[in-house]
Amino acid sequence: MNSTPDVPEELLDFDSPDSSSIIRDKMSDDPCFGLLKRSFSDSSFPSVITDNTLKLIWSNTSYKKLFHSENTIEGEYLVKLFYPYLDDDKASVLYRSIRSKKEGFSWRGRVESSGRDILTVVANMLISPIFEREQPDGAPIGYQALFYDVTDDHRNTLRSTFTSLLEASKMKDNDTGKHIERVNAYSQILAEKLFFNPDFHAEVTKEFIENIGFLAAMHDVGKIGTPDDILNKTGKLDDHEWKIMKEHTINGAYILGSYPNPVAKDIALFHHERWDGNGYSYQLAGTTIPLAARIVTVADVYDALRMKRSYKDAFTHEEAAKIIVKDSGSHFDPLIIRYFILLHKKFKGIYDSLADE
Numbered sequence: 001m002n003s004t005p006d007v008p009e010e011l012l013d014f015d016s017p018d019s020s021s022i023i024r025d026k027m028s029d030d031p032c033f034g035l036l037k038r039s040f041s042d043s044s045f046p047s048v049i050t051d052n053t054l055k056l057i058w059s060n061t062s063y064k065k066l067f068h069s070e071n072t073i074e075g076e077y078l079v080k081l082f083y084p085y086l087d088d089d090k091a092s093v094l095y096r097s098i099r100s101k102k103e104g105f106s107w108r109g110r111v112e113s114s115g116r117d118i119l120t121v122v123a124n125m126l127i128s129p130i131f132e133r134e135q136p137d138g139a140p141i142g143y144q145a146l147f148y149d150v151t152d153d154h155r156n157t158l159r160s161t162f163t164s165l166l167e168a169s170k171m172k173d174n175d176t177g178k179h180i181e182r183v184n185a186y187s188q189i190l191a192e193k194l195f196f197n198p199d200f201h202a203e204v205t206k207e208f209i210e211n212i213g214f215l216a217a218m219h220d221v222g223k224i225g226t227p228d229d230i231l232n233k234t235g236k237l238d239d240h241e242w243k244i245m246k247e248h249t250i251n252g253a254y255i256l257g258s259y260p261n262p263v264a265k266d267i268a269l270f271h272h273e274r275w276d277g278n279g280y281s282y283q284l285a286g287t288t289i290p291l292a293a294r295i296v297t298v299a300d301v302y303d304a305l306r307m308k309r310s311y312k313d314a315f316t317h318e319e320a321a322k323i324i325v326k327d328s329g330s331h332f333d334p335l336i337i338r339y340f341i342l343l344h345k346k347f348k349g350i351y352d353s354l355a356d357e
């Protein structure tokens with residue numbers, strides 16, 4: 001469950017005194033409430049009942065399962081549970097809507113929830129009012145929210161767009177499809193190690209690991225914009241050609257700018273930066289280079305060293321690893337190289353198992 005604690009108080013609607021005790025009493029005494037609760041307790045639709053300020057009173061098993069919240073959190077605001085996805089703007093529209101007779105005291109929209117140890121869950125949420133029997137025309141005394149899990153659809157839609165893009169870029173670039181698969185795999189195992197380092201507690205979540213294992217492949221997508229004669233030139237590039245070649249980072253960031261996760265753009269834009277500040281396109285140094293890019297740089301260079309290119313022979317694993325370790329602190333983040341040293345045999349395993357035909 002989203003454990004972000006810093007939701008601003010003004011996001012929550014305190015207009016009316018909460019009806020928690022009324023709802024709680026009704027749920028234990030009132031047969032209609034008993035029926036509502038019974039009807040949804042074993043339903044496969046995740047569902048919660050809240051008071052009139054959207055404070056959680058009750059949730060069913062499917063809800064707890066979907067949002068990994070076995071110990072939910074009675075008395076917590078729904079908005080808080082889905083913060084920061086339900087940010088200031090969305091939350092105020094939501095509160096306005098559930099207070100509005102014209103809107104049927106209801107709201108529907110998308111929410112996301114994530115945590116360090118769990119992948120992001122995306123769900124459509126429908127909030128509808130609960131009225132007292134005696135006062136059917138009054139304001140709701142509570143709400144029921146139903147959820148529909150769209151995590152897989154959401155992920156697949158997002159990914160299929162970028163997979164097509166990747167396919168298009170593969171038609172232009174000399175690098176094989178296997179290169180990008182391997183870069184994904186190396187990046188993912190490096191991120192898995194960082195997950196256990198307390199210094200990266202906030203940044204390296206399960207979602208980050210999952211994302212880098214898919215998005216590392218996008219590092220050179222900007223080469224779609226590089227002219228073929230430069231991309232395929234067998235000899236050395238002259239200054240002007242080199243300048244155009246380097247623009248693939250900026251082109252990649254432009255292409256990936258619409259991807260909701262900024263990691264995609266970071267990887268494309270910064271994967272040629274160097275730890276010592278002598279890379280391109282912005283000469284960033286050290287930890288000012290986004291972590292995902294620092295990881296992908298190591299993965300990409302290792303694989304490029306292993307591959308035969310028009311301008312060089314393939315290096316053995318030992319030769320490539322030696323070069324990577326030598327460039328720790330100059331080209332590469334020394335901490336990531338510490339993990340590379342621990343993982344180097346796995347790098348070799350990935351290269352061998354995903355070898356180019």
Ligand SMILES: [Fe+2]
Nearest residue numbers: 219220271272
């Ligand atoms: Fe590149």
Ligand SMILES: [Fe+2]
Nearest residue numbers: 175219220300
């Ligand atoms: Fe590459």
